[in-house]
Amino acid sequence: MTSTDLQPVLDESDALRLLRGGEFELEGRLVDASNTTLRGFLTLDGVTARCVYKPIRGERPLWDFPDGTLAGREVGAYLVSRATGWDVVPPTVLRDGPFGPGACQLWIDEPEEVEALVGFVPAQSLPPRWFRIAGAVDDDGEEYALAHSDDPRLARLAVFDAVINNADRKGGHILVGRDDRLYGVDHGVCFHVEEKLRTVLWGWTGRQLPPDAVEVLGRLAAELNGGLGEELSEHLTISEVAQVAARVARLLADGRFPDPPSDWPAVPWPPV
Structure with a gap:
């Protein structure tokens, strides 16, 4: 090869x-x-x-x-x-x-020309169906927006990150494979017992969870009490596994995407 x-x-x-x-x-x-x-x-x-x-x-x-x-x-x-x-x-x-x-x-191969789903775009030219997350100014004084697409694949990843308490979801950690499937990588700083969610995918904050996410969360809740919980316990502490179940329960109870933290940086640095 x-x-x-x-x-x-x-x-x-x-x-x-x-x-x-x-x-x-x-x-x-x-x-x-x-x-x-x-x-x-x-x-x-x-x-x-x-x-x-x-x-x-x-x-x-x-x-x-x-x-x-x-x-x-x-x-x-x-x-x-x-x-x-x-x-x-x-x-x-x-x-x-x-x-x-x-x-x-x-390893995930990305096509040479893949449509961007997250990144900095000119502040006055936000693409249709994109969410503005934060503002930025370059060295020449030009204004940009950190933004991401309203893509259902990203929405699923946002729910997944809330479950695993991902403290570092950068745009560069999101890949699109040759099969057009979206992948997240670099999950070494996840599963902390304290809330540390830090991500560029805040576009759906406060919105209702899609029905497929609610169904998945319900299944996760059951599996965390069985085989999935046992598998995770080989890599995480008992408290960390318990907190995964607690986060799933909170998401199901709220029925909405989580809000950004008030005592923790909401967006990682660098964001992309």
């Missing part, structure tokens, strides 16, 4: 099998990532695919998250995503690699 080859299309079970048992060949480091993030290839039974590997030993200590837990949170986000049926997180496992245990996630 060369650098110009497209990622093979794999179903979930085949992708997980490759992620868990494939032989590693590292390709390089993603230098913009705050923690050690490596891209490489995995090969198993004649199938080769790209992956992202985040070794635990390369995690930078954080003041509000316990050391050595970010990889497990990445896996936890995938488990919740799978339980929703929305599949908004690429297949992700915890496995040993060239630099020890870490999170290993299937």
